Amino acid sequence: MSSFHPASLSRRAALQTTAAGFGYMALQGLLAAEAARNAAPPLKPLSPRPPHFAAKAKRIIFVFMEGSMSQHDTFEYKPELVKNDGKTAPGGGRLTASKFKFSQHGRTGSWFSELLPGIASHADKLTWLRGLHTDTPAHPQAVVQLHTGSANAALTRPSMGAWLLYGLGSPNQDLPGYITVNPPPNFGGAVNYGSAFLPAHYQGTRITDQGHLPNLKRSSAADLQRRQLDLVxxxxxxxxxxxxxxxPVNAIIDSYELAFRMQDKVSELLDISKEPxxxxxxxxxxxSGPKAAFARQCLMARRLSEAGVRFVEICQGGWDHHNNLHKGLIDRTQSIDQPVAALLTDLEQRGLLEETLVLFGSEFGRLPTQQGPDGRDHNITGYSMFLTGAGVKKGYTHGATDELGIKAVEGRMHTNDLHATLLALMxxxxxxxxxxxxxxxxxxxDVAGEVARDIFA
Structure with a gap:
């Protein structure tokens, strides 16, 4: 039933007294229009909305390793690769085993190289997706496809964080529902956290690992700033x-109001110096250096998630090791291993891991063959990511690549399948x-996607 505000009752009565001069249908149209004007306002674009079915997770943290981390040197041990080191691969190229020592961890006996002792300490919490594959070996298109579902540069698509906000809204109306920290600078840029043809309310908000949010600074005269904003x-x-x-005009109106509220909230939220x-x-x-920068990102991710941000992405680049593989991997893993391990520990200790889904991985993987004197080329036919936290089985492996780690042969998951699965968990x-x-x-x-339900807890 339509509801009217008290102030509209006299107007309704006046309309009813004109019935003699109007046809019945015309009068009903006027009354309907009046009801529409006075009905309760619609939900704000970011107001929380119910899921399609019971959700297993409330939020997502995406830990993105831009450039394609070499799984053969970090967390995918292949005995046959070690056995056939130096031989010619089936498709050509020289098979090259990792120079790093691998060992098994946890009750599950998951394999990790010596480069990742911190993450390895969480071995029994992880759900491995071992059969991933994607469509293109070019970084720009693959990164965009991982974030938006499509590698087609002719039509920009909304990012997965934008879709998530569109579907569920945000539980905290004083903060953005989607925040990206140090987003990928080289491959796709703002497309990776944009809303494309979705309303602009749903695009990601970019910040730096120093907690800098562009153009968000509280005026010393708050009352004057409020009056100026009211005029605008x-x-x-x-x-x-x-x-x-x-x-987009309505989105701009809402974004101005959100920005005004954020001035009181975000600076304090991003100030990690107040942490113990x-x-x-x-x-x-x-x-110092990259490790400190990524540590700040991980700590911000926990603080933002705890405050109710629906989707947080953090990013570490520099994994494209066509050369300088071994020294480069030592440098990169030293910058991310401790922070990621600490993030998982912190989430668990605070009870947040039961509600938060963490995704870790790259846009594709790397081949088991050698490229140049010290490198590996891209591999889009078989690679790994891991999930942990809300809604997924602990210490579980879904899918596998062949014995040399070239191609996914079991539990194959395309990027579309990954997205379908993440949405289902939410x-x-x-x-x-x-x-x-x-x-x-x-x-x-798009027109594909199968949910990998066997990974659900």
Whole structure:
């Protein structure tokens, strides 16, 4: 039943008294229009919305290793590769075993190289996706496909974080629902956290590992700033009310209000200096160089998730080792191993890991063959990622590559399947989460995607 505000009752009565002068249908139309004007306002774009079915996770942290981390030197041990080191691979190239020592960890006996002792300490919590494959070996397209579901540069698609916000909204109305820290600078840029044809409310908010959020600074005269914003917003609302006003105007109005509220919240939230010294030490915040920068990202990810941010992505680049593989891997893994391990420990100790899904991985993997004197080329036919936290089995492996680690042969998962599975863990049916644009219904998984339900706890 339509509801009316008290102030509208006299107007309704006046309309009813004119029945003699109006046809019945015309009067009903006027009353319906009046009801629409006075009904409760619609939900704000980022208001929390119910999932399609019971969700296993409330939020996602995506730990992205840009450039394709070599699984053969970190967490995928292949005895046959060791046995055939130096021989010619079936498709050509010289098979090259890792120079790093591997050992088994936890009750599950998961293999890790000596490069990742911290992450290895969480071996029994991890769910491995060992049969991943994707469509293109080119970094720009593969990174964009991992983030948006499509490598087609001709049509920019919404990012998976944007789809998640579109489907579920955000539990904290004073913070962005989607934050990306140090997003990939080289491959796709803002496309990787954009909203494309979805309303602009759903795009990601970019910050740095120093906690810098561009153009967000509280004026010393808060009352004056509020009055100035009210004036600007009155102009915006007048413009939005005009026939033919572009859809983004309402998104701009909401973003201004969110930004005003964020000035009080975000600076404090991103100030990791207030964390206990032991916590900062555990993450490696007091280290130097890339390790300290990534440690700050991981600690921010925990703080943001704890505050109710629906999707947080953190990024470490520099994994594209066509050369200088061994020295480069030592450098990269030393910068991420302790912070990632500390993030998982911290989430678990705070009870957040039961609600938070953590995804770790790259846009594709690397081949078991040697490239040049000290490198490995891209591999899109078989590689690994891991999940941990809410909704997934602990110490479980889904899929596998062949005995040399060239091609996925069991539990094959395309990028579309990965996205369908992530959405399902968040309570969303990837086939129902659609948006009509340019005459058709679009979705994150395009026209494909199978949910890997056997990994669900």
């Amino acid at each position: 917003q009155s102009f915006n609302r007048d413009f939005a009310a005009q026939p033919g006003a572009p859809d 010294a032991a916590t900062q030490e555990a993450y490696g915040v007091n280290a 309570g969303l049916d990837h086939e129902r989460l659609t948006y009509r644009y340019a005459g058709r219904d679009f979705r994150l998984t």
